[in-house]
Amino acid sequence: MSDTAATAAAALLDRIQAPEGRGREIPDAATREVIGRAPVQSVAELDDAIARARAAQPGWDALGHARRSELLLAAADAIDANAEALAHLLSREQGKPLNGPNARFELGACSAWLRTNAATELPVQVLVDDETLHAELVYKAAGVVGAIGPWNWPLMITIWQIGPALRMGNTVVAKPSEYTPLSVLALLSVMNDVLPADVLIGVSGDRATGARLASHPDIDKVMFTGSTATGRKIIESSAGNLARLTLELGGNDAGIVLPGTDPQAIAEDLFWGAFINTGQTCAAMKRLYVHDSIYDEVVDALAGIAAAVPMGNGLDEENVLGPLQNRAQFDIVSRLVEDARARGARIVTGGEAAPELGELFYRATIVADIDDDAALVQEEQFGPALPVIRYSDVDEAFARANAVDVGLGASVWSSDPETARAAATRMQSGTVWINSHGGLHPMVPFGGVKSSGYGLEFGVEGLKSVSVTQVVSGPGRKG
The missing domain is CATH 3.40.605.10 (Aldehyde Dehydrogenase; Chain A, domain 1)
Structure with missing residues (x-):
């Protein structure tokens, strides 16, 4: 600057x-x-x-x-x-x-x-x-x-x-x-x-x-x-x-990665769907459901991006992730990640503050092997921490994704866009994106359902x- x-x-x-x-x-x-x-x-x-x-x-x-x-x-x-x-x-x-x-x-x-x-x-x-x-x-x-x-x-x-x-x-x-x-x-x-x-x-x-x-x-x-x-x-x-x-x-947007999807092809878009504005976005992806057949590959790909993405003072031209905006939000993210850790979830990367960067910085965090009843899944974290949830049955994944009282946005990911499009209407949300999450256009209406x-x-x-x-x-x- x-x-x-x-x-x-x-x-x-x-x-x-x-x-x-x-x-x-x-x-x-x-x-x-x-x-x-x-x-x-x-x-x-x-x-x-x-x-x-x-x-x-x-x-x-x-x-x-x-x-x-x-x-x-x-x-x-x-x-x-x-x-x-x-x-x-x-x-x-x-x-x-x-x-x-x-x-x-x-x-x-x-x-x-x-x-x-x-x-x-x-x-x-x-x-x-x-x-x-x-x-x-x-x-x-x-x-x-x-x-x-x-x-x-x-x-x-x-x-x-x-x-x-x-x-x-x-x-x-x-x-x-x-x-x-x-x-x-x-x-x-x-x-x-x-x-x-x-x-x-x-x-x-x-x-x-x-x-x-x-x-x-x-x-x-x-x-x-x-x-x-x-x-x-x-x-x-x-x-x-x-x-x-x-x-x-409020939203607690879910993404569902269908079986047969190429993890490397979608990893970058998955990451930014969740971590745009350091996760502080109403329509960011807050929960990610991934089929068991590709689960580990998706988790590893997301963790690699999260560990490498530059975070720091926003006026530094190199950085693309910043701090939590306020102490209250920082405390929410910290509480939810610590609860996940206490429940036995796997913190793949991040999972802690970054005090060397400043008071309200929290490292980009990927949480794996976490259950649906964890607070990090049930509550909107509004910060840089993404729970990645394993599933084996596609019908069950949609049921779990819809089992919250909010419905702002959602996404379906597949190497076959038509398969994803056919599944998209099963999501209970105001918007469903295909192979992306959170993108808006000034001519495309936007709004939520439920709470x-x-x-x-x-x-x-x-x-x-x-x-x-x-x-x-x-x-x-x-x-």
Whole structure:
């Protein structure tokens, strides 16, 4: 990372951080040094932000789709122009390295999703058109959208929320995670260089701020990505205002490797399906079921990659794995691996902290010969530890993979893609990938089933999710 990018990141930070002596100090995830001071805004300040967004919404809506799309493209250009500075700040605050499927990748996704939002059409749908009746279904702005984001992909997921909302004529009040507020506020500041005033407002606060945002009487739609437990609280908070909800909640994604698959051909993709963002990804593979006939080969191949992949400070251009973002998540990963060890599971590689790298680093870990009832299998680890589970009967493997109360993503792996495709629908998940895991496309809808939430994001379905419908019905052709 160049000195120029670091200087530009510092300038962005100065635009959004709290004054000296105020706010909440945010640490560098890798070094634990203080990066800056996040504003801590009160519920009264949130109320004011929502009032300003409410006042701005009719004018923003009146601009029309074409003009709003132009402004979204300008916002994407602004992100691209500041991408290195934003990636620098993101890497320090979240911990993810600059390279690999990490910080620079995330900034590229931000502008790509905005450009797709701008280009996607959502035409009026003609329902009936005959001699007696002409009826159309129209999609209109919901009003003011409350966007509550996570700490793992803080910029990209914020764009997933605010991009379609703005495109459809809504205004947005966005609350970042308490762990990663600075990079999100910097992103919003860059976008607000080109957007009209009060169309997009960032509010940095604690959980009480998030609860108020979900329950506020002037919020028409809430979008949330995070844990299932917090999602349930948001559902409760929204009972009073009847805000529409899109909830992308916890996952415990399973992958199944079918017999006859070449372990070496899939090992690299298997690894990154689980370890992208150091495992801190909702739709990362959290459990891997492998047929007995190739089990040892798959375990050995994954362990070889895990032991060799560079881990360390994200600003080092060589690294592609970073620290856990926060102490709470580090403790969860440590607890689950230690429980697996105590149960007699085999720690093939990793299985311990890496204190020489920093306080929150945990080595990439492959755990073999583990039972389904182990906590590492039943709970979402959200970190760099993958349990690899042996099976001998394919039907049994699908039953075991589906025996959890979440269903965000899943994958099926085979040297015969058609065999995998035929088996894919047996998975109880919102998305099933074939010979890959976790890849997303801005035009392909994404969402979960069971306790992984509800509502779809991306593409046409994503635009619909931030809209309200209106049926316009009148005389037909004879009329």
